[in-house]
Amino acid sequence: MAVDKKFIGKKYPPVEYEVCREKIKEYATAVGDLNPLYMDEQKAKQGPYKGIVAPPLFVVVYAKDVLSQALFDHEMALNIAMLVHGEQEYEFVDVVRPGDVILTEGYIADIYEKSDKDFVVVGSTSKRKSDGKVLSRGKWTFVIRR
Numbered sequence: 092m093a094v095d096k097k098f099i100g101k102k103y104p105p106v107e108y109e110v111c112r113e114k115i116k117e118y119a120t121a122v123g124d125l126n127p128l129y130m131d132e133q134k135a136k137q138g139p140y141k142g143i144v145a146p147p148l149f150v151v152v153y154a155k156d157v158l159s160q161a162l163f164d165h166e167m168a169l170n171i172a173m174l175v176h177g178e179q180e181y182e183f184v185d186v187v188r189p190g191d192v193i194l195t196e197g198y199i200a201d202i203y204e205k206s207d208k209d210f211v212v213v214g215s216t217s218k219r220k221s222d223g224k225v226l227s228r229g230k231w232t233f234v235i236r237r
Contacts, residue, residue, distance in 0.1 A: 094209040096202045098167050103160040103197040108153035112189040115145045145187040150227045154215050157197025161213045170235055177232035184225045192220040209235040
C-alpha cells in the first residue's frame, strides 16, 4: 500500500537540544575529524570563530529526533522493516557553538512513488533558541520497498 500523500506538509513539534563542548569533542573524535576548531579551546580562540564550534555534520546529533517523529508517526504507519535510507542533504547557515540551545522542527516535505517504491522526504529547520537564527536546514529521503 502506498504512503498517503495527504501527509505532505505535516509538521512535528520542535525538539530542543543543548550543545555542550564535550559532545562536540566526542562527535569529532568518533568521526575522526580532529580539527582544532572542534577540539582545542586555545587554538580555536585564534581561529575565525574565536572559540570552539561544532563540525557541520554535528547536525545529525541535534536534528535526529525529528526523524524519529516522522518515521514512527502512527498516522503515517510506515513499514519500517522495508525502509532504507536513500539520501540526505544539508544547508549550513551559521556555526553551532557550545552553549547553543537548538530548536529543530521537522515536517514531511514530499511523498512520491517510483518503481513500486514509496519515497518519503523529511525536512528540518534548526534554529538557535536565543535569537531565532537559522543554523541549518536538512532533507532526508527514505525509500520504502513494497
